[in-house]
Amino acid sequence: MxxxxxxxxxxxxxxxxxxxxxxxxxxxxxxxxxxxxxxxxxxxxxxxxxxxxxxxxxxxxxxxxxxxxxxxxxxxxxxxxxxxxxxxxxxxxxxxxxxxxxxxxxxxxxxxxxxxxxxxxxxxxxxxxxxxxxxxxxxxxxxxxxxxxxxxxxxxxxxxxxxxxxxxxxxxxxxxxxxADVDRDALALLLRHDCIPAPYSIHRGVFKLRPGHLLRIAADTPRDAAPEAYWRYNDAVRAGLGNPLPGSDAEAIDALEEQLGASISAQMLADVPLGAFLSGGIDSSTVVALMQARSSRPIRTFTMGFGEAGYDEAAHAKAVAKHLGTEHTELYVRPDDALAVIPKLPSIFCEPFSDSSQIPTFLVSQLTRREVTVALSGDGGDELFGGYNRYLGARTTWERMRRLPPFARTAGAGILRSVSPDAWNRWFERIKPLLPKRWHVATPGDKAQKLAGVLPLSSGHAFFLHLASQWKNPGGIVIGAHEPTTLLTDPDAWPDTKILAQWMMAMDAQSYLPDDILVKVDRAAMANSLETRVPMLDHRVVELAWRVPLHQKIRDGEGKWLLRQVLYRHVPRELVERPKMGFGIPLDSWLRGPLRDWAEALLDENRLRQEGYFHPAPIRQKWNEHLSGRHNWQHHLWPVLMFQAWLDENRGTSP
The missing domain is CATH 3.60.20.10 (Aminohydrolase, N-terminal nucleophile (Ntn) domain)
Incomplete structure (x- = not known):
């Protein structure tokens, strides 16, 4: 590395x-x-x-x-x-x-x-x-x-x-x-996606090479020569769907364990100390279980906890580590430790990046680097095996929505928006004992707001783009911006699958995964001189995953079914069965508390107007509504704050 x-x-x-x-x-x-x-x-x-x-x-x-x-x-x-x-x-x-x-x-x-x-x-x-x-x-x-x-x-x-x-x-x-000046069009992408997708960057004329591409340049090559693809994700999608795995569930489980195990074995090769991130969730637990099965000594595992309800996975990880017999290290982070990372973010990421899980990712990388030089990660399992909540019943949800007349969907969205996320959360806690376990989700208030946003949409693709967006109209927030075409908005780049859930998985693997998740892990880990490896992204695992039929990924309202079956061979299901929890921080309450003065300075209306990048009014409206507690606008405010913090560190850049 x-x-x-x-x-x-x-x-x-x-x-x-x-x-x-x-x-x-x-x-x-x-x-x-x-x-x-x-x-x-x-x-x-x-x-x-x-x-x-x-x-x-x-x-x-x-x-x-x-x-x-x-x-x-x-x-x-x-x-x-x-x-x-x-x-x-x-x-x-x-x-x-x-x-x-x-x-x-x-x-x-x-x-x-x-x-x-x-x-x-x-x-x-x-x-x-x-x-x-x-x-x-x-x-x-x-x-x-x-x-x-x-x-x-x-x-x-x-x-x-x-x-x-x-x-x-x-x-x-x-x-x-x-x-190079700030690219306002790319800034609009940041507000939508929390990141700036390849090939764009925050600077006009500065590009990221796309995954699976190469660029050849000779002295006579035109300056605008386009990179070439030597491997295409959509080809893997097409080949997999056209050649599904034959045989029984048990044979599919065997095939996945064999291929993933081979990938993990190869990635355990190093001349320096090696370990793994362990959250206690399905993905990281599977990677650690297969690592431990291939090691004669306890694997080093690392977990970070926050000690706040809804954000702490350390106890789950500890139970998995104990069962597998790993040499486990955990660190409970105080809010001050996490807050101290925020001033470093513009330097760590070197362009604005606003997935707030960047903060715990940096901290767990810092912890891990104290003991090892290489760490394996469980990233990729959601995109390959149907793990995100938006995949679960996506097609059914959309089909049900589109049967409703437009006025009913618009009215339903209005009702959902009329109740604050905190009120939804309190109401949900009261009725939670009466609900099936699969309905026990984190932050139900935020999910109610998301449902309010998708109800009026007119197509499955618009449905997904909305779910993948923070600001829904970033071109109207960034002054002078014309939002560029990305994979999500370019029909020529879409995989040729007719099933909405599969289409969403394929698009996430080509956009959210490389442009957000892998950027976050690479920068946070390398800022600590830690190499990370991601066994599930071995292209042979990816190609196998697309041969797995959808019913072996999503079954009975539960994602990652096949991956879970591999894990259950090594870890009792009661240790890992729980609602999906993101690797996050309590950013909503921090913005109303210890981060309030910092955020207020960055979002000052006069400053926004003088700098000339944003229309101040919609930003100030969301900031005031967030402070009041009526809405949780953390996901809209954080990209603006990350750009403003980055701008402070790059004052030589002209508008």
């Missing part, structure tokens, strides 16, 4: 100037790689590469980067892990294409594969998470590439005659050529 950076100015440059600039870029990424750093340049070509290394495999100098291929043609800076690289070495050996190995790093394996097979074939056979920049000294061409599911980040931008690239935006901004 590392940070990469570099630039290419095709006109060439002096060695000293190239190295000075690229060192400045890589210095901003020391948190991603505190163990080692390296720089390389070719002054005649004007190319400079840098890498900061967090040593995981081959801790010797043989793993140092930038690394040249044995044949001398290629130079690479690489961030990530190739989990099957030892198998690839055997394939190279069998073909007579193996070089005289200098060490046992996966970077060296990758270079040998490029030399023997070329870039695209290598990408197709690699199993892993990665982002890299590869310079071909013979062709004088640069290739940027990112892994299939988007675990590792890569930004790029033409600034004048210079192409900049790096793992984080802060590396690009360290280069003297960087000049």
């Amino acid at each position: 590392c940070g990469v950076a570099g630039f290419w100015q095709p006109g060439g440059g002096t060695r000293d100037s190239l190295l000075e600039q690229v060192r400045s870029m890589s210095t901003r990424l020391i948190h991603r790689g505190p163990d080692d750093g390296g720089n390389w340049c070719d002054e005649s070509a004007g190319i400079a590469l840098a890498q900061r290394r967090l040593s995981i495999q081959d801790l010797s100098p043989a793993g140092h980067q930038p690394m040249l291929s044995a044949c001398g043609r290629y130079v690479v800076v690489f961030n990530g892990e190739i989990y099957n690289h030892l198998d690839l070495r055997q394939r190279l050996l069998a073909e007579g294409a193996a070089p005289a190995w200098r060490g046992h790093s996966d970077t060296e394996t990758l270079l040998a594969c490029f030399a023997a097979w070329g870039v695209e074939r290598t990408l197709h056979v690699c199993v892993g998470m990665f982002a890299f920049a590869l310079w071909d000294r013979q062709q004088r061409a640069l290739t940027l590439a990112r892994d299939r599911m988007g675990e590792k980040p890569l930004y790029y931008a033409w600034q004048g005659h210079t192409l900049l690239f790096g793992s984080e935006l802060k590396a690009l901004k360290a280069h003297a050529a960087f000049r």
Whole structure:
């Protein structure tokens, strides 16, 4: 796990100037790689590469980067892990294409594969998470590439005659050529999604490479050349739906346990201490259970608790850890500990990002890094196996809604909105003992407000976009913004499934997962110099998941049915069966309490008007309603606050 950076100015440059600039870029990424750093340049070509290394495999100098291929043609800076690289070495050996190995790093394996097979074939056979920049000294061409599911980040931008690239935006901004204004259109995306989806960034003309894509650039390549896809998620969807798993439930459970277990075994390979995040939920418990089944020693597991009702999973995680026999560490965080993270967020994420679970994710990463260098995570289970509440009965819910006449749906929405979330919560608590267990949900008041929002909608796709949005009209909040097209609003990018629940899962896996969840985990963990690995996002697990019929994912009103059956082979169901709980913080009450003065300063009406990014009136209205307790607008206010905090740290950026 590392940070990469570099630039290419095709006109060439002096060695000293190239190295000075690229060192400045890589210095901003020391948190991603505190163990080692390296720089390389070719002054005649004007190319400079840098890498900061967090040593995981081959801790010797043989793993140092930038690394040249044995044949001398290629130079690479690489961030990530190739989990099957030892198998690839055997394939190279069998073909007579193996070089005289200098060490046992996966970077060296990758270079040998490029030399023997070329870039695209290598990408197709690699199993892993990665982002890299590869310079071909013979062709004088640069290739940027990112892994299939988007675990590792890569930004790029033409600034004048210079192409900049790096793992984080802060590396690009360290280069003297960087000049980019705030992209108001991207700001509108932030208000809708809590993140800025690829390929956009907060700066105009600065892009994120999409998952599963590569960008090839030669001296004569047009500046607006589009990246190419070498792997498409929708192809996996199409292939899986066209070739469903045959056989019984038991055979499907066996198939999933075998493939997921193989992925976990490969991802447990490291030359440094390794552990896992454990929340006590289905996903992380499954990963830990399969890890422990493959280890002769107790696995290190880590959990963070808040001690506040509705937000604390530590007791559940402790019970799972005790049953599995892991070496478990838990930390109960005080509100002051979490509040202390907030001023660091603009620097950690380097562009506005407003999924508030960024705060506990940073804290659990900080805890974990005290003991281990690598942690496995359970992310991806919801998107692959139907875990989010919005999937459960999605098609049935929509079909029932559309049967109602428009006036009835509008009236129903009005009734739901007329009662505050707190009042709904109190009423729900009174009748909870009378309700079936599957109806026991967290924050029912917020869910009532969400239902009020979807009742008047006219299509299943609009239904999903609404559920995936915070501000429903961000173009009307950001001054001068024209919200760009994203996967969710581009029909040409939609997977060709006719079932709403499956469509929602496929869209989440291509938008919410890489642009929110994986960004959150990568930045929060790497800010603590912790490598995270996500076994469920092995593309072979993804492809298998799409062969699983929907009735083996969602059954009897419960999501992740198949994944649960794998877990129940290792953990009693009573230890993990409970309503789904997000990894969150009590942000709504904090904004009315300890964060009130901080938020008030950022949302000051005069400030908003002078800065000229937002129309103040709708923001101030929501802030006042939130303070009154009548509505919980935390999800609308937090993206505005995160942009304002980011703006404070980036005062040199013009409107």
